[in-house]
Amino acid sequence: MKIHEYQAKELFQKYHIPVPRGDIAKTVEKARSVAEWLGTNTLVVKAQVHAGGRGQAGGVKIVHSADEVADTSRNLLGKSIITHQTGGAGKRIQTVLVEEGIQIRKEFYVSMITNRSAGKNILMVSTEGGMDIEKVAQESPEKIHIEPIHPATGLLPFQKRRLTNALELSRQEGDMAGRIFENLIRLYTELDASLVEINPLVLTDESFLIALDAKINFDENALYRHPELGIYKDTSDLEEGERIAEEAGLSYIPLTGNVGCMVNGAGLAMATMDIIKYYGGSPANFLDIGGGASAETVAKGFQIIVSDPDVKAILINIFGGIVRCDRVARGIIEALNTVDVHIPVVVRLKGTNSEEAATLLRESPLSFIVADTLADAAQKVVRAALERGGKA
C-alpha cells in the first residue's frame, strides 16, 4: 500500500523524524490560510498524488507569498498530473501540501528497504540527495552506502560511524543523523513498511537535519496488524476494473493492450501474457482469479475485463488441478449468463476432465472458441482480437 507524502510526514513526526512545518489544503482558501499561518518568505506547494516524478511534471512549486500559494493551488487542485509513473490519463490532484521553505546547505538520500536475497532490512544512504537514485546506482554505485540491519541488534554504533563518514558529516551532525536512522528503522519494522524513502534529507544553514520529502510503502500482508493505517488507504484514483478486483479480492493489473486474460495462478497468468505477446498480440491486463475458479469469481473476472473498452477478445486459461475442468466450464457458462460479453472468448481448460469440459463449451449456445494447448489458445485469441480491429 502506498500513502501520500503528507501522511508519511505525519508518521515521521510520530517517530521523531523532523519534517518542515506545513499543512494540507483541499481548497484555495485553505491553502492561503496555511501560507499565512506559516508566515515564511519562501513557501512550497506540493501536489499529493500516488506517483513519483511530481517535480518534473510541475507538481511542486516554490513561491514567495500567500497570494502565490493561492494562485498555484488554483492551478493544481482538480487538475490531472501526468508523470512517468501515472500512465497517460494521469492522476487527479485533490490535495496539496503547503510547507515552509527550507534553506538547504546539503542534500542526502536515505532509504530503507528489504534485501530479498539476504533476508534482511537494509539502510541505504548517499550524498547524492534529490537525485534519481536508480540513476546514481547505475552511474556511480560507489556513492551509495549500504548498512544491513540485523534483526536482533538493530543499528550498531560502528554502523552509525560508517554512515556519518559516508555522508561526510561532522560528529554532531552524525549524532543527529544516527537518531534519525534509528527512528526510521523503528518505523520501518514496527509498521511493517516495505519502503521508506527520504529524498532528500537536508542539512539546513543552522545545521539541522530535516526530511524534505517522505515516501512510505507498506507490506500488504501485514496490514491486518495495523488497523491504525486503514485511514491512509486512498482508493479514489482507482479505475473501475481495479475497484471491482479490490472488492472481490482478486489480483488485477490493467495494461495498455487489447487481449484480456483471466487465469488461475499468478505465474501462469504472467506466462499467458507473455505468450500473447509472443504470438504478436498485446495483453490488456494481468488477472489471477485464484485456484478455485468458481462461477462467481469468473463472473467478476468478466466484469473487470469488459470494464476496459480497449479489450477486443478474452482468453481464459485455467489449469484445473484439484478443481475439475468440467466444473470450471459450467462456471464459465453460468458467469456468461450474468455478465454481458460481446467480444470473442477463447477458453483453454487443461487438467482433470478437460475433454468433458471442451464438449460442454462446444455444445453451449454461447459461442466459445475452444483451444487445446497454450500455444493454440494464444494464437486463437490474438487472431480474434486482430479480426475485431485490435492493433498488434
Add this chain to the structure above:
Amino acid sequence: MSIILNSSSRIVVQGITGKEGQFHTAQMLEYGTKVVAGVTPGKGGNTEQGVPVFNTVHDAVKKTGANISILFVPPPFAADGIMEAAAAGVDWIICVTEGIPVQDMIKVKSFLKDTSAKLIGPNSPGVISPGKSKAGIMPGFIHQEGSIGILSRSGTLTYEAVAQVVEEGFGQSTAVGIGGDPIIGSRYIDLLQLFEEDDQTEAVLLIGEIGGTAEEEAAAWAKGHFSKPLAAFIAGQTAPPGKRMGHAGAIISGGKGKASDKMKQLQKAGIRVIENPALMGKTLHDLIKERK
C-alpha cells in the same frame, strides 16, 4: 533417488484440523504419502483421518519420528509454526501458507541459521517426488516418475510445465515449488546443488519470474557448478515496473527484477532460455537429445 522427499519420508502436517489442512491431508494420503502426525495446538490426543494429532511439533517428532513438516497454518501464526518445526528438529519444512508478513520472515531466516532445518517456501505449492511421496497441494495425477527436476516460484505454471514434460515422454525426479514470496527459505542455488548430486535427475527445468535477483544468482552459480542440462523460463516478460503481479515477490522495483535482465544473465551462463512458455517441455526434450 529424488531430492528432499522419498518413499520413506515421514510427514507431520501443521494445521491438520483446519479446512486446508484436512483437505490436503486426504489428498496426500491418497497419493501414498506417509503422513504420520498432525499438529494443532489444543487438539492433541485426537485423530484426523486416522492420523494422530499432537499439541506441539516437538511431541509429534518424538512420538512418530516425523522428519518433514508441511504447514497449512494461517499467516499470522505461520512464522511461529516454521520456527517451532525447526526447533523440533525436522530436516525439511515446507510452508504452503501465503501472506506471511516480510518482517516475520526476516526473523525466521535469522532463527533458522541456528538450526539444521531447511525451509521450502513460504507461498509454495509444495514438493513432489512422483511415485514416492507428495507434500503439497499440487494435483498428484498429472505427474510421472522420471528424470527431470523442476524448480519454480509458482503453482499452476509448474503444473503446466509438468504436463508438457509428460507429453514429451518424460517424468520428474522431484518438482519443487520454492515459493512466490520475496523472502523464501531454500533458493534455486541450494536446490540445483541437490539436483546436481541426485543420480535420478538427468536435466532440470528452472521456472523463474520477475522480482528479486534469485535467477541471476542461480545463473552465476550454475556456470561453474551445475553440469546437467538446464533450461529456464522467466514469467513476466510483459509485466510493468512497480506493480505486484499476484505473488508478493513478483514485482520489478528500483530497476531490479526485470525478466529481460534475468534472461540475459541465464543465457550468458550457457543456460537454455525458453521464450515461449508453450515450449518448456519440447525445449527440455531437445536439450537432452543434444547432450546424448
